[in-house]
Amino acid sequence: MIHRHTFASxxxxxxxxxxxxxxxxxxxxxxxxxxxxxxxxxxxxxxxQMIAREVAAAKVGLEIKVYPGSSLVKAAEQWKAMQTGQIxxxxxxxxxxxxxxxxxxxxxMPGLVKSHAHAERINASPFMQDIKAVVExxxxxxxxxxxxxxxxxxKDKCIRKPADAQGLKVRSAGATFSQxxxxxxxxxxxxxxxxxxxxxxxxxAQGTDxxxxxxxxxxLYEQLKCVTAPGDNALWFMYEPVLISxxxxxxxxxxxxxxxxxxxxxxxxxxxxxxxxxxxxxxxxFKKNNVEVVTLSDADADxxxxxxxxxxxxxxxxxxxxxxxxxxxxxxxx
Numbered sequence: 605m606i607h608r609h610t611f612a613s614x615x616x617x618x619x620x621x622x623x624x625x626x627x628x629x630x631x632x633x634x635x636x637x638x639x640x641x642x643x644x645x646x647x648x649x650x651x652x653q654m655i656a657r658e659v660a661a662a663k664v665g666l667e668i669k670v671y672p673g674s675s676l677v678k679a680a681e682q683w684k685a686m687q688t689g690q691i692x693x694x695x696x697x698x699x700x701x702x703x704x705x706x707x708x709x710x711x712x713m714p715g716l717v718k719s720h721a722h723a724e725r726i727n728a729s730p731f732m733q734d735i736k737a738v739v740e741x742x743x744x745x746x747x748x749x750x751x752x753x754x755x756x757x758x759k760d761k762c763i764r765k766p767a768d769a770q771g772l773k774v775r776s777a778g779a780t781f782s783q784x785x786x787x788x789x790x791x792x793x794x795x796x797x798x799x800x801x802x803x804x805x806x807x808x809a810q811g812t813d814x815x816x817x818x819x820x821x822x823x824l825y826e827q828l829k830c831v832t833a834p835g836d837n838a839l840w841f842m843y844e845p846v847l848i849s850x851x852x853x854x855x856x857x858x859x860x861x862x863x864x865x866x867x868x869x870x871x872x873x874x875x876x877x878x879x880x881x882x883x884x885x886x887x888x889x890f891k892k893n894n895v896e897v898v899t900l901s902d903a904d905a906d907x908x909x910x911x912x913x914x915x916x917x918x919x920x921x922x923x924x925x926x927x928x929x930x931x932x933x934x935x936x937x938x
Contacts, residue, residue: 642672835899
């Protein structure tokens with residue numbers, strides 16, 4: 605009996621000694637990667653940095669290390685890097701992964717989202733539930749929603765109506781816009797937004813579409829003569845959520861998940877407040893740098909939508925599983 609008691613005491617002592625070690629082991633470090641400039645006021649970087657700060661402040665044994673500016677993974681490869689476990693989190697233009705999941709093309713579809721207020725209504729719609737279901741099937745989870753408005757930029761002239769794109773070499777952010785540009789007679793240059801500056805400088809591209817935030821943070825005002833701002837007739841909106849891989853999410857304990865979701869909600873609210881300001885800032889910065897700023901008239905916007913319906917919308921409805929229904933669900937959000 606004595607031996608058994610002694611053994612039990614020793615075993616209990618060993619367990620107690622192991623507890624601090626087990627607690628230390630519970631600390632989790634997540635790698636968050638994205639393509640946007642770090643430390644320069646890009647709101648997508650700030651969103652991720654805010655999540656990292658908030659999670660650290662919650663003291664739940666969770667640290668997020670942020671790798672901005674494609675410093676860890678190239679712009680278009682973030683989705684795949686999440687699947688392979690190279691990174692855990694990303695702020696990512698979802699359309700960049702439409703090669704894996706063609707439904708994601710609906711999150712950068714000409715004229716589907718018309719304003720920032722409309723984007724918030726879209727977030728709460730069946731359309732977005734369907735998109736998030738595809739994200740989850742692909743092995744990831746949305747932590748925070750983010751829609752950015754975008755603009756058109758011309759190196760030598762303003763791009764207002766489809767005829768203005770005839771013969772231009774245009775860099776486009778995704779397949780659906782590429783189809784629209786091609787339908788208007790442009791030839792397409794396929795590169796990520798962080799390579800647009802050099803492409804314009806070297807004459808590889810004469811026009812581009814990208815988010816208003818990227819127009820500023822990538823200093824495109826140094827290369828463009830004219831920019832077509834979103835105004836009241838925004839054609840370009842892109843969904844760029846903060847994502848975490850399901851594999852990384854499942855490793856977190858309940859306290860860590862709760863802290864991460866709370867931090868993400870705070871970052872989403874910050875982004876929603878800042879996103880409209882990005883458009884205003886682009887206009888201000890480009891005017892200050894003597895770039896002409898124009899907007900689309902109702903007639904211009906309708907002309908582009910007519911091209912999009914014959915190209916982007918038709919192609920998406922014909923080729924993407926469930927594509928027609930996705931477009932209809934998005935268009936039903938008033």
